[in-house]
Amino acid sequence: MKILIADNAGFCFGVKRAVRMAYDQVNNSDDSKTYAYGELIHNPQVVKDLEDKGIKTIEHIDELDENSKILIRTHGIPKKIYEELKNKKVEIIDMTCPFVKRVQKIVNGYYKKGYSIVIIGDRNHPEVIGVNGWCNNSAYVIQSTDDVNSLPFLDKTCVVAQTTITQKMWEDILDLLHLKVKELISYNTICDATNKRQSSAEKISKEVDMMIVIGGKNSSNTQKLKKICEKNCDKTIQVESADEIDLITLKDVETVGITAGASTPDYLIQEVIDKITSGRKEE
Ligand code: SF4
Numbered sequence: 001m002k003i004l005i006a007d008n009a010g011f012c013f014g015v016k017r018a019v020r021m022a023y024d025q026v027n028n029s030d031d032s033k034t035y036a037y038g039e040l041i042h043n044p045q046v047v048k049d050l051e052d053k054g055i056k057t058i059e060h061i062d063e064l065d066e067n068s069k070i071l072i073r074t075h076g077i078p079k080k081i082y083e084e085l086k087n088k089k090v091e092i093i094d095m096t097c098p099f100v101k102r103v104q105k106i107v108n109g110y111y112k113k114g115y116s117i118v119i120i121g122d123r124n125h126p127e128v129i130g131v132n133g134w135c136n137n138s139a140y141v142i143q144s145t146d147d148v149n150s151l152p153f154l155d156k157t158c159v160v161a162q163t164t165i166t167q168k169m170w171e172d173i174l175d176l177l178h179l180k181v182k183e184l185i186s187y188n189t190i191c192d193a194t195n196k197r198q199s200s201a202e203k204i205s206k207e208v209d210m211m212i213v214i215g216g217k218n219s220s221n222t223q224k225l226k227k228i229c230e231k232n233c234d235k236t237i238q239v240e241s242a243d244e245i246d247l248i249t250l251k252d253v254e255t256v257g258i259t260a261g262a263s264t265p266d267y268l269i270q271e272v273i274d275k276i277t278s279g280r281k282e283e
Contacts, residue, residue, distance in 0.1 A: 006259035012193035014097030042219035078133015110158035111135035121162025208257035215261025222261030
């Protein structure tokens with residue numbers, strides 16, 4: 001069996017940086033407690049390992065002890081929460097991805113200049129909730145072309161993208177937005193890592209009999225990868241780890257493609273490759 005690994009599969013720059021910073025905290029820990037505000041990355045194995053090493057995940061900042069440390073995940077947080085944290089006696093370790101920070105800055109800048117803000121993305125995703133918090137939660141969040149119909153006519157407007165949406169979603173919605181907005185300033189803030197990962201997955205999914213997408217069930221970019229692959233390859237599965245692969249599904253498969261979401265460490269990709277190849281040897 002031939003195995004094709006998509007380029008740019010797995011950890012992106014932002015996640016790599018965040019995971020390194022989190023493990024730095026573990027390795028250089030003093031006596032203060034360390035918390036993560038929300039799951040640091042969408043990968044249960046990594047989150048569990050960090051928890052075992054003392055980083056506790058919390059969902060509300062009220063749960064923080066004085067003199068503790070708080071890690072801000074790559075998705076970032078709303079401005080108000082940032083300010084509330086600054087007023088507490090805690091050390092903020094900001095791991096917000098620089099690409100997400102840029103989106104927050106754009107939104108905040110145009111909001112202050114009186115522009116309406118449109119975010120194209122998933123309104124329940126922490127990154128979008130965070131970005132919306134930099135324009136006082138005033139943004140119109142558009143998840144589909146249908147949503148554009150329910151928008152009022154807008155005057156001066158700035159539109160940005162959740163960093164992990166597809167290029168197609170951005171282009172389709174942007175085309176329609178021009179009909180609803182008098183003066184539209186657009187920033188395509190889809191991150192390059194996402195674009196490259198999606199293009200590579202799309203390319204190899206056309207060449208294989210089966211696609212395996214590795215990534216957390218809650219990971220938005222992993223789900224998008226799965227959707228992209230499903231369009232070209234009926235036999236596409238998503239798994240969080242090698243344990244979830246039933247080797248029977250690989251029977252009669254001649255070429256298998258593998259890609260992985262931005263929060264998937266290399267060792268999980270390797271475990272999947274090992275399982276597939278060892279399973280074949282045992283047949
Ligand atoms: S996918 Fe892009 S924006 Fe998101 S954390 Fe990774 S590098 Fe940053």
